Every structure is written in structure tokens, then in C-alpha cells.
Amino acid sequence: MKIKAKQYAVSLYETLDGKSSSEVKVVIKKFVELLVEKNQLSRAEKIIDEFIKIWNSKRGIVEAKAISAKGLDKETIKLLKNYIVKLSGAKEVMMSQEVNKDILGGMVIRYGDKVVDGSLKTQLEDLKIQLIK
Amino acid sequence: MENLIETFHIDWRLFIAQVINFAIVFSVLYWFAFKPLAKVMAERTSKIAKSLDDAKKVEEKLSETQVEFNKAIAEAKKQANSILEKAAADADIKKQAEIKRAKEEIGQIINQEKQKMQTEKAATLKEIKKEVADLVVASVEKVLSEKMDEKKDKEIIKKIIK
Numbered sequence: 356m357k358i359k360a361k362q363y364a365v366s367l368y369e370t371l372d373g374k375s376s377s378e379v380k381v382v383i384k385k386f387v388e389l390l391v392e393k394n395q396l397s398r399a400e401k402i403i404d405e406f407i408k409i410w411n412s413k414r415g416i417v418e419a420k421a422i423s424a425k426g427l428d429k430e431t432i433k434l435l436k437n438y439i440v441k442l443s444g445a446k447e448v449m450m451s452q453e454v455n456k457d458i459l460g461g462m463v464i465r466y467g468d469k470v471v472d473g474s475l476k477t478q479l480e481d482l483k484i485q486l487i488k
Numbered sequence: 489m490e491n492l493i494e495t496f497h498i499d500w501r502l503f504i505a506q507v508i509n510f511a512i513v514f515s516v517l518y519w520f521a522f523k524p525l526a527k528v529m530a531e532r533t534s535k536i537a538k539s540l541d542d543a544k545k546v547e548e549k550l551s552e553t554q555v556e557f558n559k560a561i562a563e564a565k566k567q568a569n570s571i572l573e574k575a576a577a578d579a580d581i582k583k584q585a586e587i588k589r590a591k592e593e594i595g596q597i598i599n600q601e602k603q604k605m606q607t608e609k610a611a612t613l614k615e616i617k618k619e620v621a622d623l624v625v626a627s628v629e630k631v632l633s634e635k636m637d638e639k640k641d642k643e644i645i646k647k648i649i650k
Contacts, residue, residue, distance in 0.1 A: 423641065423645070424636065424641060425636070425637070425638045425641045426638070427645075428638075428642070431642055431645055431646075434645070434646065434649060435645070435649065438649040456633075459629060459632045459633060459636065460632060460636045460640070460641045460644050461641070461644050461645060461648060462645050462648070473644075473645065473648035473649070475632055475636075475644070476629075479625050479628055479629060480625075482621075482624070482625065482628075483621040483622070483624075483625045486617060486620060486621035486624060487614065487617045487618050487621050488617075
């Protein structure tokens with residue numbers, strides 16, 4: 356039976372949980388050797404993605420991406436992190452940034468499978484729909 | 489009597505002979521002329537009477553026929569009138585039905601045209617609204633792209649997450 360990437364990730368997480376950094380290195384090395392042995396190294400990227408999801412989930416970490424038209428300063432990023440903490444109930448938010456002038460202003464935040472769209476572009480689209488109705 | 493015989497010079501023998509002669513002639517005439525003639529006359533009389541009777545019967549029959557004919561004509565006229573009246577009534581009903589159908593068709597056509605006009609009007613209105621909306625949005629986008637700076641953008645974000 357073929358083992359799923361998520362099952363590898365769960366096994367890896369359970370093995371690593373509570374280990375010291377030196378032990379972690381050994382476990383990871385052995386895990387990579389296992390993947391080579393099972394000829395599953397090509398699935399490493401998928402397994403890592405699953406592992407990160409499990410890791411973040413267990414530790415209450417949320418990965419978020421903020422898209423803005425002009426870029427965000429530290430203060431704004433901090434405000435956005437707090438905002439996502441409030442929305443998701445996470446303990447920690449790992450925020451990444453992207454600049455996209457097409458959104459004109461405001462921001463779009465993606466975290467988990469959710470999207471908070473506060474862009475001026477979307478507001479204008481809504482306005483357009485209202486005007487056409 | 490003797491005077492009479494003497495006056496008229498009656499000869500008894502001759503007279504008797506004449507009587508016999510007369511009787512013979514009478515008998516001959518009676519048997520060969522009067523009787524057949526009487527028979528013929530009687531037959532003719534009977535025929536004439538029968539003819540008259542027949543004529544009367546014919547006349548009566550003719551009269552009856554005339555009455556029946558008149559009755560038949562009257563009945564035929566009545567039936568013809570009845571048929572004409574029924575035909576007229578049927579024609580009127582048909583006419584009314586045709587008028588009703590025509591009115592309904594006209595009504596349907598009017599409704600369809602109204603619907604079509606309303607649809608076209610709505611489509612035109614929607615097109616105009618879309619044009620206006622496109623113009624408004626394009627103008628606002630242009631203004632925003634020109635006037636938007638980091639400070640304003642930050643204020644907008646703060647308002648959104650409040």
C-alpha cells in the first residue's frame with residue numbers, strides 16, 4: 356500500500372516532537388535515508404508542505420500573506436498580524452508580503468484557506484455591480 | 489162509337505192489321521233499336537256519371553293535393569326559415585368567435601411587443617448603466633492611482649481592520 360505524504364509528515368512530526376536540536380538533525384537524516392530507500396524522495400516537497408501544516412497547526416501558527424499596492428511598513432504589518440490573530444484565534448502569525456499595484460489600495464490577506472479582501476480594486480468592482488443593478 | 493168509326497172510315501181489319509203491323513214494327517224496333525240504344529244510352533249515362541264522379545274525385549283529389557302542396561310549401565318555407573335562422577345564428581356565433589379570437593391574437597401580439605419593448609428597454613438601460621459604471625470606475629481608478637500614496641493607503645488599511 357502506498358504511504359501518503361501526510362502520513363510521512365505525521366510520522367516525522369511525532370518523531371521530532373520534544374527532541375533536542377542535535378536529535379532533530381539525526382532524525383531528519385534518517386528520515387531522508389528512509390525516503391531514498393523507499394524511492395520517495397521526489398515527494399519530499401509535498402511531505403515538507405504537509406509537515407509545515409501539521410507543525411503550524413500543533414503550535415497555533417498561521418501563515419499569512421498580505422498583498423498591498425504600495426508595500427507595508429512594520430507598524431502596519433504588526434496591526435495586520437494582530438488582526439489575523441483575532442480572526443483565526445492563532446497564537447502566532449507568520450506574515451509574508453507581496454506588492455501588487457493592480458489592487459490600487461487597501462490590502463488582501465490570505466491565511467489558511469481564507470481570504471480577507473479589503474482592496475480598493477474589489478470595492479470598486481462592488482460599486483460597479485451596484486451601479487449596474 | 490159507330491159514328492166515330494163511320495166518321496173516320498175505320499176499317500177494323502185494316503186497323504187490326506195496322507196494330508199487328510205496328511206491334512211487329514214496334515217489337516223489331518224495340519229489340520233491335522230501342523233496347524240496344526237504351527242500353528247504349530244507359531252505358532253512356534253510366535260512363536258520363538262515372539266520368540263526372542271521377543272528375544269530381546279528381547277535383548277533390550286535386551283540391552286535397554293543392555292543400556297538401558300548400559301545406560308542404562308552408563312546411564318547406566318554415567324549414568327553410570328555420571335553416572336560414574340557424575345558419576344566421578351559426579354565422580353570428582362563428583363571427584363572434586372569430587372576433588374574439590382576433591381580439592385575443594391582437595392582445596397577444598400587443599403583449600409580446602410590450603414584453604419585447606420592455607426587454608429591449610431593460611437591455612438598453614443595463615447597457616447604459618454598465619457604460620456609466622465603467623466610466624465611473626475607470627475615472628475613480630485613475631484618480632486613485634494618481635492620488636493614492638503610502639500614507640493614505642495605510643489609513644485605508646487601518647480603517648478596514650478596525
